[in-house]
Amino acid sequence: MxxxxxxxxxxxxxxxxxxxxxxxxxxxxxxxxxxxxxxxxxxxxxxxxxxxxxxxxxxxxxxxxxxxxxxxxxxxxxxxxxxxxxxxxxxxxxxxxxxxxxxxxxxxxxxxxxxxxxxxxxxxxxxxxxxxxxxxxxxxxxxxxxxxxxxxxxxxxxxxxxxxxxxxxxxxxxxxxxxxxxxxxxxxxxxxxxxxxxxxxxxxxxxxxxxxxxxxxxxxxxxxxxxxxxxxxxIDFSSFDYIGWNNNQNATVSTAKLEAKQVYDITDENLLSHLTELKSSLDTDLAAQLGKYLLANQDQNEIKSLLMNHVRLNSALIYALQKAQTPQAEQMLSDLMSDEELGQQVRQKIVMALGRFENATNIAFSSLQTVADNVENTALSNMAMLSIGTMNRFSPMQSQQVAGFLNTKLSDPAQLPTAILAIANSKNPELVEKLPNYLHHSDTQVRNNTIKSLAHKTEYQDQVIASLVQTPHVTTIDSFTRVYKQANYKLSESNVDRLQALYHEQNNPLIKKRLAVILDI
Amino acid sequence: MKFNYAAILGVISAITLSPAADAYLYKDPGYVERNVRSIQKNDVIGQSHQYRDQQGWMYVDQVANGATQGFYQAGNWLKLHNRNFKMSIGELEFAFNPSKLDCTQGMSFNFTVGDDTVASFKPNCDDLLNASITYPVEYYFDLIPEVIKPKVELPLDPLGLLKVGVKFGAGIEAGAEFTVGGVVGGHGNEEPFEVDGVRRPDYLYAAVEPYVSGLVSSSAYGSFGHGISEAGVKGKLNLLKVKGKGYVEAGIRRVVQDEQVIEQGFLELKVSTKLTGGDGKIQAYCKKLWGLLQFNVDVMKWDPLYTRETVLYEYASPVWEAL
Incomplete structure (x- = not known):
């Protein structure tokens, strides 16, 4: 009833x-x-x-x-x-x-x-x-x-x-x-x-x-x-055009996020204490609201002053701007980046923030590119290159720019090792497909970075093993072993045979130990 | 490495006269730390833990055979509700060859967060002539993208339009301090390596100190609008603050024995760890529909670890050995 x-x-x-x-x-x-x-x-x-x-x-x-x-x-x-x-x-x-x-x-x-x-x-x-x-x-x-x-x-x-x-x-x-x-x-x-x-x-x-x-x-x-x-x-049929659909075209249909967001009352008086709270809570809602507050109430000089006077809040400040996710935030981060007075640590954080900024525009890309191209500060330049690779995943609209940039860096011998890691960050299949070309490079570090980037994928195993066998080096074989042990595939019989032959030829004790692990000897 | 010059002479004179055969030095302890700290959790939550490991090796050979190579890595992972997330990895690829102008070719410090290499520093040999450089890096990372946040979800209807659930995220603070330095002279290097007229370091030392901390957060959600503002979960679980440290040294020098120049090397590898924190809890409380998720009061919790520092592995060559 x-x-x-x-x-x-x-x-x-x-x-x-x-x-x-x-x-x-x-x-x-x-x-x-x-x-x-x-x-x-x-x-x-x-x-x-x-x-x-x-x-x-x-x-x-x-x-x-x-x-x-x-x-x-x-x-x-x-x-x-x-x-x-x-x-x-x-x-x-x-x-x-x-x-x-x-x-x-x-x-x-x-x-x-x-x-x-x-x-x-x-x-x-x-x-x-x-x-x-x-x-x-x-x-x-x-x-x-x-x-x-x-x-x-x-x-x-x-x-x-x-x-x-x-x-x-x-x-x-x-x-x-x-x-x-x-x-x-x-x-x-x-x-x-x-x-x-x-x-x-x-x-x-x-x-x-x-x-x-x-x-x-x-x-x-x-x-x-x-x-x-x-x-x-x-109901009556209503005709529609069909010219072919691609398998991913509904991926961009956005899903509404129905969740409550806590609203924080941020004022000039409590700004620093909220930033301190962000340090321990790492709360993305708080970060976003702090970022928007900063952009609405402070100009670049004031934010610079905050950064210079509150070193322990630097990560929180930059993270707040990153999570604000607005074009204004992107512009502010880019402008701050070009100010060398802020020092290496702050600029490093901005580099990381821009790479992870969701749906960034060309402003962020150009800003990172300028830093990446400045070979006088190799530490920051390498970080910027890696961040550009990451940007490919957080800001798919910049894909073409990222690909064009990383492609150019492949031809620069000084930046090549880092460019390879940046390509791995990007997960762009067309770029990743170029990596096997570097498996036989004369520079061990280039080979090593390439092996680290390809060894977890079964489709590259023949080429990776060929590289290890042709130029055996303790570093590359050690890297391969580490990545392979965490991967989801098993080496084919012919590759196992090649490694066994190498094992018998080798005298270097570390190489032998690593091969023994792969071969389960 | 602090050596008494007289002690070195004593050692040299004790070495036999046969020319060094192809010899090498190495230490390969493998994993010196592999630890899991499990989160106490409600039955409906899948396996959840914080995992850390450290590993390293060092190898020293004649310069013609590649001189020195080494490796150290500290890694941290977070498993939430059966799903694994890499937090951070701090890594040193050590390479030092004093017979080359670019004596640190192949040497690199790498810092990885999640799937990305975030930083890669390559020291320059010329900066290490009785000097050292430090590369610090540190930032906050929102570890888990929204679409892959682990969830415990209860669909109320067959089509799944009415769902209540709890999802978990993790915010981390991760960083590493990388230091590298070189020492020239003072260790009985009778035939120091010089390239283009410039002496190369006798030995190099490097330290990598990666650290990670952060927390697991949770939020209740429903696939419908009503009742969302009444959160069904509260609290945060603070992750263990893990600080690893790998310290390595390696050197090659040349001494004259019976009018022959022989190479000698040494190595050092030390790994230690410092842990602190790891407390907090996430609780679910019955508020309308979230009671249906069958949580008891505590969803996830653990008690803090008091600060502990441990040396996990330590080895230093007692003397320079023939290569």
């Missing part, structure tokens, strides 16, 4: 909510809730489909009040990649997500690939969408839209692995779960019904999906009801 009350409350709440939403909403597709046989779009023979998906979720307290609720909906269109293929190209549009009445940012479109075969949606490729993104529920929704009359299907959803057997009666498909894992903490009930079209000849014959799931969570004195429903119904 209680559960029915809960569902009734939920449905009423949701309906009320939908009514309210429609009344003040931005322009959106008109959804008409008429009798279910109304929207049977004309699929014709070109297998183009459109579906509206609506997901309602809520956590209700024992009394039935909603602690939290969310609504996610989208229009989904798909068509065969090429005529007659079961490989489909698909797109979500008009994606709307509200959570506790607050609209959450969603991309305007989400393209993806999938396949439909005999009732099942499979081979979903979300083109690199971050796992944390809300729309990564899509595979589970497609699992809900799938069925098979010839075999049981096993899916994994957010709560575990579930296996179902499906039966069809007339147009209705229903399912039973056949591997019920007992969950002592909660009672679960589920209703699932897929209604098919009368016309059996079209590829995807879904006329309607209705899914409800209710769970009771109890622990200690706490009791919650979690309810979720998914409605899917066809």
């Amino acid at each position: 209680k559960k029915i009350t809960i569902i009734a409350i939920f449905v009423i709440a949701v309906s009320a909510f939908l009514v309210l939403k429609d009344s003040d909403s931005k322009p959106s597709v008109q959804v008409t809730y008429t009798a279910s046989e109304s929207s049977q779009p004309m699929h014709k023979d070109n297998h183009e489909y459109g579906y509206l998906v609506e997901i309602h979720s809520a956590v209700l307290s024992e009394k039935g009040t909603a602690i939290t609720f969310s609504d996610l909906s989208w229009q989904m269109y798909f068509k065969p990649k090429t005529e007659g293929a079961s490989d489909l190209v698909a797109i979500l549009t008009n994606i709307q997500f509200t959570s506790d009445n607050k609209v959450q940012e969603m991309p305007t479109q989400l393209p993806f690939y999938m396949t439909y075969d005999d009732g099942q949606f499979t081979k979903l490729n979300l083109l690199g969408l971050g796992e944390q993104h809300t729309l990564s529920v899509l595979p589970r929704v497609l699992d809900l839209m799938s069925y098979s009359l010839s075999a049981a299907l096993t899916f994994e959803d957010a709560q575990g692995v579930k296996t179902f057997r499906y039966t069809q009666k007339d147009n209705a498909v229903s399912r039973t779960r056949i591997n019920t894992a007992s969950n002592p903490e909660r009672e679960e009930e589920e209703q699932w019904q897929l209604t098919l079209n009368d016309n059996g000849s079209i590829l995807v014959g879904i006329r309607e999906l209705n899914y409800h799931n209710q769970q009771v969570w109890q622990q200690g004195g706490q009791h919650y009801d979690v309810v979720q429903s998914v409605f899917v119904r066809p």
